[in-house]
Amino acid sequence: MGETFQSVLVTGGCGFIGSHFVELMLSQYPNMLITNVDALTYAAHPDTPARLSAVGGGRYEFLQKNINDVSLGADLDRRGVDVVVNFAAETHVDRSILEPHIFLETNVVGLQNLLTLCRKRNLRLVQVSTDEVYGSLEPSDKPFTEQSPLSPNSPYAAAKASADLIAFAAQRTYKQDVVITRCSNNFGPGQFPEKLLPLLIANASEGLPIPVYGDGKQVRDWIYVTDHCAAVDRVMCDGKSGEAYNISAYGEQKNIDLIKRVLDIMNKPHSLIQFVGDRPAHDRRYALENKKIGQELGWSPKFSFDEGLAKTVAWYRSNEAWLKKVRGQDYQKYYKANYDSKMKQTERAV
Numbered sequence: 001m002g003e004t005f006q007s008v009l010v011t012g013g014c015g016f017i018g019s020h021f022v023e024l025m026l027s028q029y030p031n032m033l034i035t036n037v038d039a040l041t042y043a044a045h046p047d048t049p050a051r052l053s054a055v056g057g058g059r060y061e062f063l064q065k066n067i068n069d070v071s072l073g074a075d076l077d078r079r080g081v082d083v084v085v086n087f088a089a090e091t092h093v094d095r096s097i098l099e100p101h102i103f104l105e106t107n108v109v110g111l112q113n114l115l116t117l118c119r120k121r122n123l124r125l126v127q128v129s130t131d132e133v134y135g136s137l138e139p140s141d142k143p144f145t146e147q148s149p150l151s152p153n154s155p156y157a158a159a160k161a162s163a164d165l166i167a168f169a170a171q172r173t174y175k176q177d178v179v180i181t182r183c184s185n186n187f188g189p190g191q192f193p194e195k196l197l198p199l200l201i202a203n204a205s206e207g208l209p210i211p212v213y214g215d216g217k218q219v220r221d222w223i224y225v226t227d228h229c230a231a232v233d234r235v236m237c238d239g240k241s242g243e244a245y246n247i248s249a250y251g252e253q254k255n256i257d258l259i260k261r262v263l264d265i266m267n268k269p270h271s272l273i274q275f276v277g278d279r280p281a282h283d284r285r286y287a288l289e290n291k292k293i294g295q296e297l298g299w300s301p302k303f304s305f306d307e308g309l310a311k312t313v314a315w316y317r318s319n320e321a322w323l324k325k326v327r328g329q330d331y332q333k334y335y336k337a338n339y340d341s342k343m344k345q346t347e348r349a350v
Ligand code: DAU
Pocket: 091, 092, 093, 094, 129, 130, 131, 132, 183, 184, 185, 186, 194, 195, 196, 197, 199, 211, 212, 213, 216, 218, 219, 220, 255, 279, 286
C-alpha cells in the first residue's frame, strides 16, 4: 500500500481534489513526507496552505511554484521524493473556450516538465486525467471503458487528452514508470464555485438565478471527491505502468434533475432556474465503466450519490462565508452586470 513510497510530491495540492488527496496521504500514512507544489492560481483558496500545514506538521512542505518550473528538480532531490502525483491543471471547460492558451501551458507543457524531471530520477509519475478525454456519449451508448478512443471536444479536454498521449509516449519511449487515472465529475467540500454544484448552492443561497446551459438534459457521472482520492492512492501504489484506470461511482444524473434536487434540499424555489445559451460543443453525456480498477486494484466507492450530495450541500451551507470569500464579495454585482454578456462572449468564442 502507501508504505511503498516514503516521500510523495503532489502538484495542485491546494486545489479542490488535490487538497483532499494531501489530507488523505497525511492521515493514512503517518510516516510519509508530503511536498505540495501549487502555483496558487485563482482556484486555490488562500487559506489552504496554512490549513494543510497545520495538519501535516514537520513532514509536510508547501512550495508555491508552477509545474513548468525546472527548479522543482532540486526539490525532488532535497525531499527524497519517490513518486509524483500530478493534480495541477487548468480545469474549467468554460474558461478553456475563452482562453485556451493557458490550458496548453499548464496541462500539456507542465506535464512534460514533470515527465522530464521524473525520467532523470527514475520516479513514478501518476497523471490525474479525466473522463472528458473520451468525448461524449449518446443516451443509449454503453459507458466508456479504458479501450474507448480518445475524442475530446473542448480545448480543456483536448489538452488533457494530449497530456495522456504524451505521458504514454514517454512510458514507451523511455520506459518511464507512468500511470494515468481518468475520473468522472467530482463533488464535495471546497470546490471552487465556478463548477455547477458549488455555483448552484452559492447562487441559491444568495437568491440569484441558476444558469442552466441549453436544455439542461446533459448527463454527468458524479463521484464523491474522497472516493476519487482513495482510487488515485490505489493506482499510485499498485497501478501497472503504462496503464490508464477509469474511476467512477456510477452516479449518472441529468443536470436539470440534480439542480432541482439541490434546490429542494435547500428549500429554494425552482423559479431560480434560468435557461441560458448553451456551452459550445457541450458534451451530452458522460458515463464511465470502473470494472478495471475494481478487479485489478480492489477499489470501490464508499459513498452513494445521495450520501455524497447530502454531505456536500450540508458543508456548503455551513461554510457560506468560505463561499463568499472564495468567489469575491462583489459577486452579486458582478453576476448582475456580466452574466448575460459572459454567456454571449462564450458563444462568440467559437
Ligand atoms: O468529467 C470530469 C470533468 O468535470 C473534469 O475533468 C473537469 O475539470 C470539470 O470541470 C468537470 O467538467 P464539466 O464541464 O462537466 O463541469 P461543470 O461543473 O463546468 O459543468 C457540469 C455540467 O453542468 C455541464 O453539463 C455544464 C453544466 N453547467 C455548468 C455550469 C457551471 C450549467 O448548466 N450551468 C453552469 O452554470
